Amino acid sequence: MSVSLILLPLAVAAVAATHGATAGRDREGHVVCEVQTRMRDETLLVAALRDTDAAVVAERGEITADWAGVCAVFRRAEDGIWSAHFTGDVDERRAVEAVRAIDAAYGRQVQRAVLERLREQAPAAGLRLESEQVTEDAAVRLVFAVEGRS
Structure with missing residues (x-):
């Protein structure tokens, strides 16, 4: 079976939902549907795919998982x-579930990247990391102290 998904950014997806975005078929008869996602950064997408245990190859503007x-x-x-074309032992439900799992992994990659950037840039902004706490829902709370200013 073959399924193609169009991965709409969340803001676009909200507008599309109000205009009745639905699943359909392309010229070759593949199921095509639209799925909400936040995926934009190719590097983070590759890392997210690897987090879902995919073997990943990225080359020439294309990522294969x-x-x-x-x-x-x-x-x-x-x-x-982004669009994703799924082939193999897949149907529409399984393809959408896979994209949702990838999107969740992508969210974790974004969180990691933002935390890394905050830790790196804090000293230049006169901040010192005092504590870091990860909650049950994987939210991260950072407490910074302002370095001595007179």
Whole structure:
């Protein structure tokens, strides 16, 4: 089976939802549907795919992710919106579930990148990290002290 998904940025997805975005078929008969996502950064997407235990190859503007029995090819259109074409042992439900898992992994990658940037840039801003706490829901609370200013 073959399924193609259009990975809409969350802001675009909200507008599309009000205009009745639905699943359909392309010229080759593949199921095509739209899925809300926050994925923009290619490096973070590759890391997120690896977090879902995919074997990943990224080259020439295309990312291929391979799981046991399922393969997905991600391409970015000129407007910056990613699409994913799934082949193998997959149906629409499984493809959407896979994208949601990838999106969750992507969110964790974004969080990691932001935390790393905060830790790196804090000293230059006159801040010292006092404490860091990770909550049950994986939220991170950082407490910074302002370095002595007179």
